[in-house]
Amino acid sequence: MKYSVVLPAKNEAGAIKETIHKIRQLDFIYEIIVVNDGSTDDTQKIAEQAGAIVISHPYSKGNGAAIKTGARNALGDVIIFMDADGQHDPDDISRLIAKIEEGYDLVVGARQKGSQASVGRGVANSLYNNLATYMSDHKVEDLTSGFRAVRAEKFKEFIYLLPNGFSYPTTSTMAFFRAGYSVAYIPIHAAKRIGKSHIHPIKDSVRFFLIIFKIATLYSPLKMFLPFAVALFILATAWYGYTLYEYSRFTNMSALLYTGSIMIFLMGLISEQITALMYKKDE
Structure with missing residues (x-):
C-alpha cells in the first residue's frame, strides 16, 4: 500500500521544516502533502525546500478545509493526518500503520494524561469522549485527536460531512462508527506545540457546545x-x-x-x- 502524510499548516514556519525532515526519514512514506492554509509567514517556502508537496489556499479556510484539500489530492491508499506544529511524533506513524494493516479502517493516536494543552481542554475532551462513548456504544479514547491514519477510500466517503473548522476529527470518527467501520486507538504523547496556538478560549467554548450537538446529530x-x-x-x-x-x-x-x-x-x-x-x- 502507498502511504500519504497530510499536514494542514497555517503560519507554522517555526516547526514545519523539522516535522517534514522527520517524516522523510520513514522510507515507507510515499508522499508528504502540506496544505498551506493562507499562511502569512514562510510556511510555504520552507515546506517546499524541505521536500514536501505544497498546496496553498489563497486565504485561510480552516483546519478542516485543509484536511479535505489534502485528502482529495493524496494518492496513497492510506492517509496519515497530523499537525505540523511539532506536537505529534512522526515515529508514531509506524504504530498507526501497523493497526491499519491488522484490518482497521481508522486508527487514532489517543493523547495520554499530561498531553493536553490546558486543564480546561483536558476536561472538555474527557466530556467529549464520554458522550461519544455513550452515543456510539464503543469506547472512545480520544475523540478530538488530529493524529490519525485512515483508509483513503473510506475517508473520502465522508468528505462532504466534514466541517471547515477544527472539529473534523469529531465528525470523521462518529461517521466511521455510524457506517460500521473498524476504529482503533493507540496511546501517544503530544508534545508542546512550537509557535502560537490558533485556538481561542471564547471560540473554544462555543465550539464545545457545537461539538456536543454534532456528536448527537452525526450518530443517533x-x-x-x-x-x-x-x-x-x-x-x-x-x-x-x-x-x-x-x-x-x-x-x-x-x-x-x-x-x-x-x-x-x-x-x-x-x-x-x-x-x-x-x-x-x-x-
Missing part, C-alpha cells in the same frame, strides 16, 4: 433527545399527581410539560431519519 439524535423527553414526561406526571392530590385538577403546567416531552421526542425521531439519509449511499 434520538439517543440524545430521548432522556430529555423522558425526564420531562416524569416531571409532568409528578406535577400532575401533586396538583390532582392537592387541588383535584389538571394544570396548565402539566399540559406544557407533557407537550414539551412529546415535541422533544418527535424532534429526536425526525432527526434520526434525517441522519439515516445522510449516510445513505448511492447504488
Whole structure:
C-alpha cells in the first residue's frame, strides 16, 4: 500500500521544516502533502525546500478545509493526518500503520494524561469522549485527536460531512462508527506545540457546545433527545399527581410539560431519519 502524510499548516514556519525532515526519514512514506492554509509567514517556502508537496489556499479556510484539500489530492491508499506544529511524533506513524494493516479502517493516536494543552481542554475532551462513548456504544479514547491514519477510500466517503473548522476529527470518527467501520486507538504523547496556538478560549467554548450537538446529530439524535423527553414526561406526571392530590385538577403546567416531552421526542425521531439519509449511499 502507498502511504500519504497530510499536514494542514497555517503560519507554522517555526516547526514545519523539522516535522517534514522527520517524516522523510520513514522510507515507507510515499508522499508528504502540506496544505498551506493562507499562511502569512514562510510556511510555504520552507515546506517546499524541505521536500514536501505544497498546496496553498489563497486565504485561510480552516483546519478542516485543509484536511479535505489534502485528502482529495493524496494518492496513497492510506492517509496519515497530523499537525505540523511539532506536537505529534512522526515515529508514531509506524504504530498507526501497523493497526491499519491488522484490518482497521481508522486508527487514532489517543493523547495520554499530561498531553493536553490546558486543564480546561483536558476536561472538555474527557466530556467529549464520554458522550461519544455513550452515543456510539464503543469506547472512545480520544475523540478530538488530529493524529490519525485512515483508509483513503473510506475517508473520502465522508468528505462532504466534514466541517471547515477544527472539529473534523469529531465528525470523521462518529461517521466511521455510524457506517460500521473498524476504529482503533493507540496511546501517544503530544508534545508542546512550537509557535502560537490558533485556538481561542471564547471560540473554544462555543465550539464545545457545537461539538456536543454534532456528536448527537452525526450518530443517533434520538439517543440524545430521548432522556430529555423522558425526564420531562416524569416531571409532568409528578406535577400532575401533586396538583390532582392537592387541588383535584389538571394544570396548565402539566399540559406544557407533557407537550414539551412529546415535541422533544418527535424532534429526536425526525432527526434520526434525517441522519439515516445522510449516510445513505448511492447504488
